[in-house]
Amino acid sequence: xxxxxxxxxxxxxxxxxxxxxxxxxxxxxxxxxxxxxxxxxxxxxxxxxxxxxxxxxxxxxxxxxxxxxxxxxxxxxxxxxxxxxxxxxxxxxxxxxxxxxxxxxxxxxxxxxxxxxxxxxxxxxxxxxxxxxxxxxxxxxxxxxxxxxxxxxxxxxxxxxxxxxxxxxxxxxxxxxxxxxxxxxxxxxxxxxxxxxxxxxxxxxxxxxxxxxxxxxxxxxxxxxxxxxxxxxxxxxxxxxxxxxxxxxxxxxxxxxxxxxxxxxxxxxxxxxxxxxxxxxxxxxxxxxxxxxxxxxxxxxxxxxxxxxxxxxxxxxxxxxxx
Numbered sequence: 450x451x452x453x454x455x456x457x458x459x460x461x462x463x464x465x466x467x468x469x470x471x472x473x474x475x476x477x478x479x480x481x482x483x484x485x486x487x488x489x490x491x492x493x494x495x496x497x498x499x500x501x502x503x504x505x506x507x508x509x510x511x512x513x514x515x516x517x518x519x520x521x522x523x524x525x526x527x528x529x530x531x532x533x534x535x536x537x538x539x540x541x542x543x544x545x546x547x548x549x550x551x552x553x554x555x556x557x558x559x560x561x562x563x564x565x566x567x568x569x570x571x572x573x574x575x576x577x578x579x580x581x582x583x584x585x586x587x588x589x590x591x592x593x594x595x596x597x598x599x600x601x602x603x604x605x606x607x608x609x610x611x612x613x614x615x616x617x618x619x620x621x622x623x624x625x626x627x628x629x630x631x632x633x634x635x636x637x638x639x640x641x642x643x644x645x646x647x648x649x650x651x652x653x654x655x656x657x658x659x660x661x662x663x664x665x666x667x668x669x670x671x672x673x674x675x676x677x678x679x680x681x682x683x684x685x686x687x688x689x690x691x692x693x694x695x696x697x698x699x700x701x702x703x704x705x706x707x708x709x710x711x712x713x714x715x716x717x718x719x720x721x722x723x724x725x726x727x728x729x730x731x732x733x734x735x736x737x738x739x740x741x742x743x744x745x746x747x748x749x750x751x752x753x754x755x756x757x758x759x760x761x762x763x764x765x766x767x768x769x770x771x772x
Contacts, residue, residue: 451504451620451627462624469495473507485509486527488558492529496536501582501638503538504623506616508582510556518629519681524557534563539638541623543615544568547584553657555592558771565626565642566592568660569599569618576718576735581615584657589729591599593660595649596619609714618659623663632669646675654759656722656733688705719760726753 451468453460472490473484487527492768495503507526521527523583530540542564545556557568559582569581572694578599583590599618602609605684629641646652648668649661722733730752758765 453543454504462621462628466627467499469500471495483678485513485524485557488526489529492533492538494538496533496538497640500538502623503533503540503542503624504541504620505540505558506614506619508543508547508556508615510545510552510554510560515598517587518737519554519560519586519684520559521560521590522564522588526558526561527561529677530558530561530564534638534642536545537624537638538663539565540643541565541567541619541626543619544584546580547582548577548580548637551698553583554583555586559592560586560590563639565622565645566591566594567619567622567661568594568596568658569613569615570659571600573715574718575663578613580613581618581658585730591655591657591660591730593658594646595662595664596662597663598657622664625666629669644669650762651759652721654757654764655723656720658733659720691723716764719758722757723751723754724757735769 451462451466458475462544470584472489473491478609484507484747488505492503504733509524510519518524521531530542532542540558540561540563542559544566546569547556547657555566558564569578569582570576571578577596581596581599582593584590586592597618598621599615600611600613601617603612626641626645628644633641645664646661648666649655650663650665651659653661655661719735721735721736725731732752755766755768
């Protein structure tokens with residue numbers, strides 16, 4: 450994660466950093482907003498001590514707020530996170546673990562526009578973990594921003610136990626941000642925030658589960674990769690139409706559900722998204738390509754949208770018009 454030591458062996462992404470530790474005490478119910486007040490106090494204390502990066506695992510949804518409040522502008526904890534960026538501090542915050550509870554709005558303070566929100570992916574598949582909270586925010590903005598593996602084996606006695614949570618994904622990204630800061634000490638917190646998003650493995654594609662993907666170190670050494678277009682897309686009025694191609698002899702895209710994906714499939718996947726003219730993601734999915742990626746969609750269902758596909762660092766985008 451960020452830093453640690455086993456005997457004399459150091460491990461982590463930011464082993465030479467100086468650390469401050471602040472803890473939010475469990476709320477026993479006698480004061481509803483105690484936790485977010487303590488989080489703000491901890492942020493102010495870190496600012497006084499000269500912190501430049503904050504790693505935070507706190508995430509509140511309906512425990513404290515109504516759904517409409519999670520717009521990045523209403524909750525005091527989110528306002529404080531935005532203020533931190535203005536003061537030169539980048540806050541890296543866990544997206545939360547609410548997907549398994551059927552909650553599909555990102556919580557606070559992860560809903561703040563200037564906070565780097567991190568979701569979790571299964572390290573075997575690269576696909577969103579079954580527990581990781583998904584966006585968007587209540588006002589439709591993209592969240593999470595990026596993702597990282599949030600499932601791991603932890604040594605316990607003479608065995609290993611499986612542990613998981615976006616709290617494990619977040620310090621990986623925060624440690625990554627510390628490395629970027631060391632590489633570019635002249636960059637502002639806002640620049641680091643922007644560049645990490647653009648370094649994502651799916652960029653410029655994004656969705657409300659994976660954000661821009663997993664940050665890549667190669668981006669900061671070799672720059673943006675221009676990927677060739679390798680897709681053929683057939684738009685029709687009937688999704689059962691035969692897909693005309695000489696290069697592929699059968700269907701190409703198969704939707705996979707979470708259980709099947711996690712337990713039985715470890716091959717490459719395609720990330721598919723329909724985007725409205727306003728920039729809002731209308732629909733997104735993860736699919737398994739059989740050979741070369743082709744796709745058949747009913748264009749009448751997606752008027753005025755763009756179709757985006759990312760597969761193995763290849764990116765394709767086309768406007769959807771009526772055939």
